[in-house]
Amino acid sequence: xxxxxxxxxxxxxxxxxxxxxxxxxxxxxxxxxxxxxxxxxxxxxxxxxxxxxxxxxxxxxxxxxxxxxxxxxxxxxxxxxxxxxxxxxxxxxxxxxxxxxxxxxxxxxxxxxxxxxxxxxxxxxxxxxxxxxxxxxxxxxxxxxxxxxxxxxxxxxxxxxxxxxxxxxxxxxxxxxxxxxxxxxxxxxxxxxxxxxxxxxxxxxxxxxxxxxxxxxxxxxxxxxxxxxxxxxxxxxxxxxxxxxxxxxxxxxxxxxxxx
Numbered sequence: 001x002x003x004x005x006x007x008x009x010x011x012x013x014x015x016x017x018x019x020x021x022x023x024x025x026x027x028x029x030x031x032x033x034x035x036x037x038x039x040x041x042x043x044x045x046x047x048x049x050x051x052x053x054x055x056x057x058x059x060x061x062x063x064x065x066x067x068x069x070x071x072x073x074x075x076x077x078x079x080x081x082x083x084x085x086x087x088x089x090x091x092x093x094x095x096x097x098x099x100x101x102x103x104x105x106x107x108x109x110x111x112x113x114x115x116x117x118x119x120x121x122x123x124x125x126x127x128x129x130x131x132x133x134x135x136x137x138x139x140x141x142x143x144x145x146x147x148x149x150x151x152x153x154x155x156x157x158x159x160x161x162x163x164x165x166x167x168x169x170x171x172x173x174x175x176x177x178x179x180x181x182x183x184x185x186x187x188x189x190x191x192x193x194x195x196x197x198x199x200x201x202x203x204x205x206x207x208x209x210x211x212x213x214x215x216x217x218x219x220x221x222x223x224x225x226x227x228x229x230x231x232x233x234x235x236x237x238x239x240x241x242x243x244x245x246x247x248x249x250x251x252x253x254x255x256x257x258x259x260x
Contacts, residue, residue, distance in 0.1 A: 005257065008037040008171030010164040010214070011044030012207065013111075013157040014179035015139070015228025016237065018043025019064065023241030024177045024218055026057035031249050033257075037170055039122070039163040041111040041156040044177070045136040046088070049129070052108035053096045061238055067091055069231045083143050085134050092130045100127045109166035110136045111156025115145055120159020122166045139199070161203040162210040175253075176214035178207055179223050179241070196228055216253050220244035 009028070011021045021044055028034060040048030050060045093099065101108060102125055109124035112135045123132050128148055135146035135153035145152040156163065167174045182204050188197050211217055220240045226233065 005173070006037070006171045007033055007035050007173050007175065008039070008167035009035040009175040009177060010162050010167060010210070011038065011040035011048045012162045012176070012178045012180055013040075013042025013044050013137070013155060013203070014223075015043055016069075016230040016233070017179040017223050017226055017228055018047060019069070019231075019234055019237040020179050020220055020223065020241030020244075021047040021177050022057045022060050022064075023238040023243070024245040025051055025060075026238070027242050027245035027249060028175075029057060031254065033249065033253065035106070035175070037107045037167060039109040039111070039124075039166045040136070041161050041163055042137045042139070044162075044179075045110040045133050045156070046092070048110070049092070049104070049108055049133050050095065052104040052106040054105040055095070057238075061234065063091075063095060064234050069234060085138060085143050085146075088134050088137065089130045092133060096130070099129045101125045101129050101132075104129075107170070109163060111160030111163040112136050112153045113140075113156055113158040115152040115154060117151070120156060121153075122160060122163055124166060157199075157203045157206075159206060160210070162207045164210045164213040168213055173215045173253075173257075174213055175216045175218065176211055177241070177245070178211070178217065178219045180204065180207065181219050181221050181223055185224055215256075216248055218245050218248045 038048045038052050109122050112121050114121055131146055131148050136156045138146055138154045140154045145154050162176050162178055164174055164176055180200050188194055222240055
């Protein structure tokens with residue numbers, strides 16, 4: 001691989017499943033395939049912004065466990081009937097040096113959905129960084145929309161759950177890390193499970209489109225066994241992402257780059 005080869009990575013949304021992205025980034029770092037540019041949606045945006053902010057995968061894992069990640073999504077019912085993600089902003093501000101895209105150590109983009117225009121947007125510059133990250137992770141109907149510049153925003157997964165488009169033309173190779181494989185599941189009985197399944201099936205459509213821009217694609221198939229709310233299973237999810245990435249790296253990425 002040429003020393004100047006630029007690798008970009010898109011990290012999908014997926015709730016707690018997105019914790020697996022930490023393992024993916026760890027595997028890439030170990031093989032000297034460190035991404036120079038990142039994009040992410042929802043939990044992918046949270047992991048991505050911390051990595052772009054200069055934190056190693058191990059440090060990100062330490063933060064999630066030390067801060068008890070499940071508390072980030074604490075239940076605070078608001079008058080509008082939504083849950084609050086105020087804890088996410090509080091903790092991001094604790095670790096990031098600046099609340100500005102332009103001052104991150106690596107270029108970073110994230111996907112959000114604009115409820116006013118009915119369109120998806122990719123944000124990658126300016127201030128209000130943590131507000132944009134929260135907006136990207138605000139699952140519709142569950143979490144309160146985030147108002148920025150007079151518009152209401154929710155989870156970017158509705159339009160850009162794997163925001164590869166922002167990496168086109170900026171990298172020699174694009175890697176997609178998707179933690180929402182559709183696959184087959186067993187019984188779908190509870191209202192919560194039905195909601196999760198419907199949302200995953202819906203966003204799968206735009207993931208397939210975004211996947212066409214990927215040179216390499218990492219998708220842990222065993223992820224279907226985990227819920228988007230399994231925030232207590234940090235180590236398991238990281239290991240799953242790590243093992244899945246190692247397979248793709250050794251079987252596809254390294255052979256390809258060795259020819260460059």
